[in-house]
Amino acid sequence: MFYIxxxxxxxxxAISGVLVAMEKKMDPFGILIIAFVTAIxxxxxxxxxxxxxxxxWMVNMxxxxxxxVAAVLAxxxxxxxxxxxxxxxxxxxxxxxxFTVVGVEKGLSVGLHPIICIALxxxxxxxxxxIRDILCNEIPVIFRKEIYAxxxxxxxxxxxxxxxxxxxxxxxxxxxGIVVIVIRLLAVKFKISLPTVYHNK
Amino acid sequence: MFYIxxxxxxxxxAISGVLVAMEKKMDPFGILIIAFVTAIxxxxxxxxxxxxxxxxWMVNMxxxxxxxVAAVLAxxxxxxxxxxxxxxxxxxxxxxxxFTVVGVEKGLSVGLHPIICIALxxxxxxxxxxIRDILCNEIPVIFRKEIYAxxxxxxxxxxxxxxxxxxxxxxxxxxxGIVVIVIRLLAVKFKISLPTVYHNK
Amino acid sequence: MFYIxxxxxxxxxAISGVLVAMEKKMDPFGILIIAFVTAIxxxxxxxxxxxxxxxxWMVNMxxxxxxxVAAVLAxxxxxxxxxxxxxxxxxxxxxxxxFTVVGVEKGLSVGLHPIICIALxxxxxxxxxxIRDILCNEIPVIFRKEIYAxxxxxxxxxxxxxxxxxxxxxxxxxxxGIVVIVIRLLAVKFKISLPTVYHNK
Numbered sequence: 001m002f003y004i005x006x007x008x009x010x011x012x013x014a015i016s017g018v019l020v021a022m023e024k025k026m027d028p029f030g031i032l033i034i035a036f037v038t039a040i041x042x043x044x045x046x047x048x049x050x051x052x053x054x055x056x057w058m059v060n061m062x063x064x065x066x067x068x069v070a071a072v073l074a075x076x077x078x079x080x081x082x083x084x085x086x087x088x089x090x091x092x093x094x095x096x097x098x099f100t101v102v103g104v105e106k107g108l109s110v111g112l113h114p115i116i117c118i119a120l121x122x123x124x125x126x127x128x129x130x131i132r133d134i135l136c137n138e139i140p141v142i143f144r145k146e147i148y149a150x151x152x153x154x155x156x157x158x159x160x161x162x163x164x165x166x167x168x169x170x171x172x173x174x175x176x177g178i179v180v181i182v183i184r185l186l187a188v189k190f191k192i193s194l195p196t197v198y199h200n201k
Numbered sequence: 202m203f204y205i206x207x208x209x210x211x212x213x214x215a216i217s218g219v220l221v222a223m224e225k226k227m228d229p230f231g232i233l234i235i236a237f238v239t240a241i242x243x244x245x246x247x248x249x250x251x252x253x254x255x256x257x258w259m260v261n262m263x264x265x266x267x268x269x270v271a272a273v274l275a276x277x278x279x280x281x282x283x284x285x286x287x288x289x290x291x292x293x294x295x296x297x298x299x300f301t302v303v304g305v306e307k308g309l310s311v312g313l314h315p316i317i318c319i320a321l322x323x324x325x326x327x328x329x330x331x332i333r334d335i336l337c338n339e340i341p342v343i344f345r346k347e348i349y350a351x352x353x354x355x356x357x358x359x360x361x362x363x364x365x366x367x368x369x370x371x372x373x374x375x376x377x378g379i380v381v382i383v384i385r386l387l388a389v390k391f392k393i394s395l396p397t398v399y400h401n402k
Numbered sequence: 403m404f405y406i407x408x409x410x411x412x413x414x415x416a417i418s419g420v421l422v423a424m425e426k427k428m429d430p431f432g433i434l435i436i437a438f439v440t441a442i443x444x445x446x447x448x449x450x451x452x453x454x455x456x457x458x459w460m461v462n463m464x465x466x467x468x469x470x471v472a473a474v475l476a477x478x479x480x481x482x483x484x485x486x487x488x489x490x491x492x493x494x495x496x497x498x499x500x501f502t503v504v505g506v507e508k509g510l511s512v513g514l515h516p517i518i519c520i521a522l523x524x525x526x527x528x529x530x531x532x533i534r535d536i537l538c539n540e541i542p543v544i545f546r547k548e549i550y551a552x553x554x555x556x557x558x559x560x561x562x563x564x565x566x567x568x569x570x571x572x573x574x575x576x577x578x579g580i581v582v583i584v585i586r587l588l589a590v591k592f593k594i595s596l597p598t599v600y601h602n603k
Contacts, residue, residue, distance in 0.1 A: 049255060
């Protein structure tokens with residue numbers, strides 16, 4: 001279950017990378033690299049921070065194969081995906097939902113404090129997109145006004161709340177991931193954002 | 202002693218992160234993330250480079266609590282801090298002073314060469330600010346014309362020079378940190394900067 | 403052999419860092435930092451990803467000495483190097499050629515899959531330049547239209563192809579490195595680049 005979720009998130013992020021890279025009119029290798037970095041960036045930082053090296057995509061070839069296939073298909077069927085382009089954020093959102101939960105779970109597996117697990121989940125989910133945006137010279141999505149990291153943090157909290165009930169572990173997984181996705185979808189649909197904090201000099 | 206210095210540096214950097222993030226009119230979570238990244242960025246890179254994982258803020262909750270409290274207080278009392286705003290660089294400077302020494306000490310504890318220890322101290326001190334500036338779309342302070350990394354390097358050299366004398370270890374710590382702070386303060390006050398090197402094509 | 407190649411790549415990258423930093427009119431310490439980051443950035447990421455810590459430049463002082471000497475000489479003789487400036491890319495190219503092979507070899511030494519070894523070689527070769535360009539506020543060279551990462555990938559493939567023949571290991575090393583260099587030189591000379599992939603909305 002854990003594993004399948006990880007793969008779904010990887011595919012979603014790889015496609016979101018391809019879409020951003022194509023918008024920047026990159027060449028095929030550039031597109032592949034951005035797809036790769038977006039898909040594995042968050043998980044790589046997660047693994048490096050907790051000391052799980054060589055990082056997961058280096059020892060498990062599935063990620064590499066999945067990213068290459070997803071990137072090639074996304075390029076070939078770019079006209080079809082275009083209909084979904086206004087929902088580039090959909091892929092992004094599915095990715096952060098699932099990656100948050102995977103990150104939380106990894107943190108638990110090495111015995112970290114719940115707050116740190118939630119931070120680790122948020123890092124896993126957001127960092128791939130941050131690198132993608134920095135490499136593509138965009139202001140990172142995470143710092144534009146939409147709810148983004150906030151959704152991850154709330155999803156992580158949900159995970160630890162419902163985990164106390166006698167629910168199957170896989171169900172806890174899926175519910176927490178869906179909470180992240182729904183919060184972000186609702187926030188974007190209803191243009192909900194947190195107020196900014198500043199003051200006049 | 203080591204530990205208290207680390208916490209003081211963490212608070213100083215967290216506040217400097219809050220100030221930059223508020224200037225960018227970020228939402229509360231954005232501000233918290235920037236405060237966090239600024240405060241733990243340098244130490245995280247330091248730990249990753251020497252292989253001390255999970256990195257320190259993940260296994261010691263004090264950092265997290267201190268950063269959250271400092272960030273919340275800095276946001277609440279932003280009007281008061283404003284009087285210090287022209288001295289945003291003050292917090293930055295206290296942070297780099299103490300973090301340089303902590304980094305040098307960590308390098309020694311894993312048996313690295315003094316030159317590498319000084320490099321590690323400079324990285325610990327400067328990298329949090331570099332990430333903060335990159336995420337906030339500013340040119341990193343470190344590469345603007347002021348003395349910055351130079352102060353860290355000179356503080357690190359001081360550490361190894363005075364360490365040969367029969368002085369209490371804690372005193373060595375504090376002196377080296379203060380050297381960094383004073384050099385940077387003087388450099389900014391008297392607008393001292395190194396000459397640039399270039400030539401006409 | 404492995405070691406000498408690593409040092410040559412380090413020198414080439416340090417000089418390329420000095421040239422970019424001088425163009426940005428940085429002060430001497432800024433130039434030294436950029437030279438350092440360019441020279442050790444790729445290898446550092448490589449070591450962190452596979453878990454070889456403390457990273458190599460921290461335990462082997464040769465890198466540090468070589469970078470400092472190369473940077474000082476490059477600054478002193480900047481008028482001479484200027485004649486080569488139109489070939490800043492030459493140093494860059496020698497660097498990526500040799501670093502690719504070193505990265506591939508390191509991957510093999512920890513038992514990684516050939517595809518991952520090629521990715522690791524490409525990361526080792528390209529990441530130093532990417533950090534250099536990000537810190538200097540340039541769009542990373544790797545994402546400008548020239549052949550760059552592509553050359554590394556093809557050099558890595560060459561390595562695994564010719565390795566099957568009964569050729570001395572050192573020769574395999576050099577041939578693969580030269581393949582990277584020649585592909586990039588030819589691509590720049592004849593303005594060969596991959597077509598970009600995008601489509602009108």
